[in-house]
Amino acid sequence: MKKFSYLLMLMMALTACNDQPKNDEIADNIKTEKPEPAIINEYGFILNDYEVVRDTIRNGDSFGVILGTHGVDPNKIFEIVNKVRDTLNPRRIVVGKPYVILKERDSAQTPKAFIYENDLVNYTVVDLRDSINAYTAKKPxxxxxxxxxxxxxxxxxxxxxxxxxxxxxxxxxxxxxxxxxxxxxxxxxxxxxxxxxxxxxxxxxxxxxxxxxxxxxxxxxxxxxxxxxxxxxxxxxxxxxxxxxxxxxSFFLKAPLDFFRISSRFSPNRFHPVQKRWKAHKGTDYAAAHGTPIKSTANGVVIASSYTAGNGNYVKIKHNDTYTTQYLHMSKRAVRQGERVKQGEVIGYVGSTGLATGPHVCYRFWKNGVQVDPFRQNLPSAEPIEDKYIPxxxxxxxxxxxxxxxxxxxxxx
Missing domain, CATH: 3.10.450.350 (Nuclear Transport Factor 2; Chain: A,)
Incomplete structure (x- = not known):
């Protein structure tokens, strides 16, 4: 009986020893298993497939400089700019706007896409994967x-x-x-x-x-x-x-800016701060921060988008046979001659070009070819609802x- 008990204990010990490596192997397998990474789908791309660079437009940056910094050949940059300028105008990228560059996951890290965030919802993609292509899209x-x-x-x-x-x-x-x-x-x-x-x-x-x-x-x-x-x-x-x-x-907005203060009103006799003499001021000056968007106050056609020593960068818009407006001293213009613009559309940005002592827009207003004070005009209302839509x-x-x-x-x- 004692011999039988001894043999039984010996078999149990051997079995336990044999099972230990298997248990350790299973534990090791459990420890080394890694969860699958979450799929990140953004801007219409699976970001997991790329090296992702996120940054913002800085002072001195340009579309070409950014691409060059990330290894794109100058000749290729020239080709890209020419193909995408109608969708992403390199001159209109704005300091402070975010952008994303998607790069190949290899030693060369070749850029495959440039994504510019126009605002929180809208973005523009320059797709460089197969052929150069640019398009705009919206986030969900x-x-x-x-x-x-x-x-x-x-x-x-x-x-x-x-x-x-x-x-x-x-x-x-x-x-x-x-x-x-x-x-x-x-x-x-x-x-x-x-x-x-x-x-x-x-x-x-x-x-x-x-x-x-x-x-x-x-x-x-x-x-x-x-x-x-x-x-x-x-x-x-x-x-x-x-x-x-x-x-x-009304047919017209009250002002060409959203946030402003009126620094000088329409006047038949005002002391000019630059020319140092008394003269008529046939416009309304709206002071605002440099770069503030300037809006067309009504629908119309751009009849001038140019520069003069006095006006600086300016835009002039004909709204109909009666009314015309002009916007002076812009830091830069956003529309060209011949373009049709809508009320509220951005046509330029506040600056101090020409004869200006500080950032503002001088807003000029013509009625039947005569410059007048828009605040003293009985301006027409917007178009009424058509009778068929009233019910x-x-x-x-x-x-x-x-x-x-x-x-x-x-x-x-």
Missing amino acids: VTITKKTVAGMINSSLSEAMEDAGLNYLLAHEMSNIYQWSIDFFRLQKGDRFKLVYNEKYINDTIYAGIENIEAAVFYHEDKPYYAFNFMVDSVAGSRDYYDEKARPLQ SYFATIEPLKDELGQIEFKESI
Whole structure:
């Protein structure tokens, strides 16, 4: 019996010894197994397949310099620039904008794509993989509808800030109501309600305001309604109208800049700061930071885009047989003679070229060939809604008006 027990114990020990290496091997296999890397799909590329370089445009950078820094031959750069200039104009890349370069995963690390981010949503791809090709695209965007009510204690921007809202909403409202309400003369107790849409990239990254669908602003206890309506389904253009289908916008914007201060008004006799003499100043000067975008105040055709010693870089636009405008002292021009531009389109950037003491745009305005002060003109309204769209308009705004009515004001913001 003792012999049997001894043999049994010996067999168990041998079995345990034989199993140990197998267990160790299994443990080693478990430890060395690595999870598959997540697939990163961005800009229409699988980024895992490339060496990814992310950077921003800096002072002194140019499209050619960036490509050259990453190993592209000068002759190749010349070919690329000529092929893509209609899609990505190398002269119009802006300092501070992000870009991405995708490189081959080899010792040469040859660039295969250059991606320029025009803004948070739109980007331009210069694809160098097979043949040189350039195109624009958008990041995936979702739209979220929101509602809010606010009360004015001192200013619209402060009311927005108190309500935890993006300051761009104040800018949008100022644009919508610029011909109806003087936002420099708001009164304490004025209030507003909004139905608006926000944009998010990949459902998480805030990308700004899409639009304001509907608004009502109570100024001196009078309600001013605004509803966003598509007036041209082919062009996709939209505008704002009140509860009776009347346009809120004018034929002209009030100013060619979004953020500014008026440094000098139209005057028959003003002391010129550069020429040091009294002379007529037949324009309105809007002071703003160097590089601020300048917008066309109405639809029209560019009849001049040039430079003179006095005007510096300037653009002149004919809007119709009655009205013409001109924009002086630009740091650079963004349109060419013969181009058709829309109201609000960027035509240049604030500078101090020509006879200017600081960064500003001198805005000149002609009516029937005579320079006049635009602030003293009874300017035409925007185009009304065509009669055939009126029933559709009222059907569209009815639920929006109900939605505005259901938004409640808070006791304090």
